[in-house]
Amino acid sequence: MLQSNKSALQPLIDRLTLHSMLSEAEQGALCRLTASPRKVAVNHDIARVGERTEYACMVVSGLVGRVEQTSSGERQISALYIPGDMPDSLSVVQPTATSALQALSPVEIVRVPHKELRALVGTYHGITEAFWRQAAADALVFSQWVANVGRRPAKTRIAHLICEMAWRYQVAPTSGGLAFNLPMTQTHLADATGLTPVHVNRSLKALRDDGVEFRRGAVLIDDWTALVATADFDPVYLQVDYNARQRVRIADAA
Amino acid sequence: MLQSNKSALQPLIDRLTLHSMLSEAEQGALCRLTASPRKVAVNHDIARVGERTEYACMVVSGLVGRVEQTSSGERQISALYIPGDMPDSLSVVQPTATSALQALSPVEIVRVPHKELRALVGTYHGITEAFWRQAAADALVFSQWVANVGRRPAKTRIAHLICEMAWRYQVAPTSGGLAFNLPMTQTHLADATGLTPVHVNRSLKALRDDGVEFRRGAVLIDDWTALVATADFDPVYLQVDYNARQRVRIADAA
DNA sequence: CGTCGTTTTGACACGCTTCAAGAGTTGTGG
DNA sequence: CCACAACTCTTGAAGCGTGTCAAAACGACG
Numbered sequence: 001m002l003q004s005n006k007s008a009l010q011p012l013i014d015r016l017t018l019h020s021m022l023s024e025a026e027q028g029a030l031c032r033l034t035a036s037p038r039k040v041a042v043n044h045d046i047a048r049v050g051e052r053t054e055y056a057c058m059v060v061s062g063l064v065g066r067v068e069q070t071s072s073g074e075r076q077i078s079a080l081y082i083p084g085d086m087p088d089s090l091s092v093v094q095p096t097a098t099s100a101l102q103a104l105s106p107v108e109i110v111r112v113p114h115k116e117l118r119a120l121v122g123t124y125h126g127i128t129e130a131f132w133r134q135a136a137a138d139a140l141v142f143s144q145w146v147a148n149v150g151r152r153p154a155k156t157r158i159a160h161l162i163c164e165m166a167w168r169y170q171v172a173p174t175s176g177g178l179a180f181n182l183p184m185t186q187t188h189l190a191d192a193t194g195l196t197p198v199h200v201n202r203s204l205k206a207l208r209d210d211g212v213e214f215r216r217g218a219v220l221i222d223d224w225t226a227l228v229a230t231a232d233f234d235p236v237y238l239q240v241d242y243n244a245r246q247r248v249r250i251a252d253a254a
Numbered sequence: 255m256l257q258s259n260k261s262a263l264q265p266l267i268d269r270l271t272l273h274s275m276l277s278e279a280e281q282g283a284l285c286r287l288t289a290s291p292r293k294v295a296v297n298h299d300i301a302r303v304g305e306r307t308e309y310a311c312m313v314v315s316g317l318v319g320r321v322e323q324t325s326s327g328e329r330q331i332s333a334l335y336i337p338g339d340m341p342d343s344l345s346v347v348q349p350t351a352t353s354a355l356q357a358l359s360p361v362e363i364v365r366v367p368h369k370e371l372r373a374l375v376g377t378y379h380g381i382t383e384a385f386w387r388q389a390a391a392d393a394l395v396f397s398q399w400v401a402n403v404g405r406r407p408a409k410t411r412i413a414h415l416i417c418e419m420a421w422r423y424q425v426a427p428t429s430g431g432l433a434f435n436l437p438m439t440q441t442h443l444a445d446a447t448g449l450t451p452v453h454v455n456r457s458l459k460a461l462r463d464d465g466v467e468f469r470r471g472a473v474l475i476d477d478w479t480a481l482v483a484t485a486d487f488d489p490v491y492l493q494v495d496y497n498a499r500q501r502v503r504i505a506d507a508a
Numbered sequence: 509c510g511t512c513g514t515t516t517t518g519a520c521a522c523g524c525t526t527c528a529a530g531a532g533t534t535g536t537g538g
Numbered sequence: 539c540c541a542c543a544a545c546t547c548t549t550g551a552a553g554c555g556t557g558t559c560a561a562a563a564c565g566a567c568g
Contacts (some may be wrong), residue, residue, distance in 0.1 A: 019347075019348075050490075066397060068397060068398065068400070068401035068405075069401075070401065070405050070406060070486055071486045072486070074405040074406075075405070076400060076401040076404045076405045078396075078397040078398075078400035078401055078404075079397065079400075089390070090390035090391075090393070090394070092504075093273075093383075093386070093387050093390065093504070094387075094390070094391075094493060096490075098394050098397075098398075098490050098491040098493070099394070099397055099398075099491070118504050121383070121504050122379075122504045125376075125379050125382065128379065128382045128383055128386060128504075129347075129375070129382055131386050132347070132382060132385050132386035132389055133347050133348075135386055135389035135390045135393055136343070136344035136347065136348065136389045137344075137348075138393050139344070139389055139392050139393040139396055140344070140352050140353070142332075142393055142396030142397060142399075142400065143320060143322060143332040143333065143352075143353055143396060144322065144332075144353075145396075145400050146322070146330060146332035146333075146396065146399050146400055146403055146448075147322035147323075147324065147330040147332055149400055149403050149404040149448070150330045150332075150403040150404075150447070150448025151322075151324050151328040151329070151330045151448055152324060152328075153555075153556095154555080154556070185513085185514065185515090186514070186515065187513095187514080187515095193404070194400075194403065194404025194405055195556075195557090196556070196557055196558080197514090197515085198516090198517090198556090198557075198558080198559095199555085199556055199557070201514095201515065201516060201517085202516090202517090202556090204515095205516085205517095215515095216514085216515090216565080216566095232324050232325045232326070236304075236350075236352050237352040237353070239348060239352070250346075250347070250372050250375050250376045250382075407523080407524095408523080408524075439545090439546065439547090440546075440547065441545095441546080441547095449524075449525090450524070450525055450526080451546090451547085452524090452525070452526080452527095452548090452549090453523085453524055453525070455547065455548060455549085456524090456548090456549090458547095459548085459549095469547095470533085470546085470547090
């Protein structure tokens with residue numbers, strides 16, 4: 001494959017350096033990882049439950065969902081992964097997946113061999129630390145999802161998810177309106193919120209009266225502040241410190 | 255405080271070594287950490303949202319819940335922590351809590367200064383790796399909770415939680431019956447499952463007909479296999495490999 | 509231009525919540 | 539050691555949010 005001088009993994013580095021300080025050497029090493037591109041069609045699996053894998057993947061474009069499935073066949077999306085995310089970084093250490101990863105839109109990923117990642121994690125303490133922080137940050141998002149699905153009414157639930165995604169895509173304004181792509185269907189939204197597609201549709205209709213429109217993978221918001229209020233959304237759990245005011249690296253401190 | 259030759263943090267080491275290999279030096283260093291004991295009364299907070307802390311804690315006895323709260327005052331327990339767990343290991347790196355930690359029963363914890371933990375994580379690569387794995391494993395449990403709360407009917411939801419706790423307490427048999435303590439009230443159960451206390455009560459009544467009893471913090475199960483079936487429970491997500499067949503340490507591999 | 513997946517809408521059913529009140533249990537202070 | 543208070547747990551009746559079933563309209567794509 002053609003390797004441009006800018007690594008395909010740059011989005012991952014950008015993600016990690018949001019919360020962790022990586023040395024030049026570490027960033028360089030990450031850049032030099034093998035990153036084989038791969039396209040995945042909508043609704044196709046990137047990882048299946050129980051399947052062993054030799055690669056971890058990073059999302060380059062599109063939207064990936066972590067899909068849990070009950071024995072009665074009901075689906076629950078428990079996490080959404082956007083470009084720069086590494087949904088299965090755990091697989092480096094636990095190669096057998098316990099939930100499926102599925103493309104919710106046409107998706108481009110790059111695959112990184114576990115072998116190389118292990119070598120990196122073994123060599124660069126700062127990279128291990130960065131993955132640790134990322135895993136911990138992910139856990140806090142999961143925790144919010146439990147609360148969202150468990151305790152909020154349908155409309156609020158959907159609004160909250162929209163707010164989270166706006167924030168993670170870094171398109172959330174301080175006020176006013178905005179528009180962004182959220183490439184999923186209403187059925188996907190239902191799976192992510194623990195509702196039925198029919199009820200999602202009705203709730204979206206209700207949201208439309210509040211100036212929030214979701215149509216064919218695009219979100220249109222008239223008044224961000226109002227949406228945040230109806231969504232009961234507080235972004236602190238996302239831990240995204242865009243100013244990186246106080247990143248502290250432990251690895252060299254001792 | 256009196257420091258016996260067996261560290262108070264041994265349960266944490268036992269937990270970490272379930273999935274990660276720690277060298278003698280690393281285990282010794284963990285043992286020598288300052289661990290100030292502290293008792294917390296029922297329903298009292300161990301950590302509050304937005305509060306900064308200088309200590310991470312390990313549960314010694316009792317049950318701790320991670321509590322999310324919506325603006326309308328509804329509570330959702332998104333995780334349960336049992337002896338040996340370190341609910342706020344993330345705080346080492348992110349000292350401001352985004353969800354509350356609350357004692358669901360009388361609880362004993364030990365508090366470990368962040369400063370010391372940071373020194374350890376900075377020195378011992380294997381410890382960082384172990385924390386990383388633990389965080390990733392926790393995330394998979396969260397993922398299952400999203401599915402549990404989002405897609406299962408009340409009775410199944412409660413049964414699933416009981417199964418998980420039996421498994422984590424390592425009291426789950428291969429068949430037959432069992433009894434164990436799960437020191438929480440029906441209201442706590444409701445908060446953990448996203449139901450109302452009233453409906454939890456009714457569901458417990460229904461479970462009683464299936465030979466599963468929950469009374470004042472004690473669980474009595476006639477037939478484990480039957481419960482697993484009604485709970486739709488598959489323990490793989492808990493990643494507990496009691497045989498530790500294939501723990502691989504990355505830290506020294508490079 | 510036809511096909512298939514997605515969105516929309518309606519009517520109805522049901523699981524869970526709400527409100528309310530009483531019984532059981534635990535803890536506490538006199 | 540009893541009496542009272544404060545939680546828990548339990549049960550009933552009624553209401554509502556969400557699910558289910560069904561069918562039609564719409565949109566994307568080959």
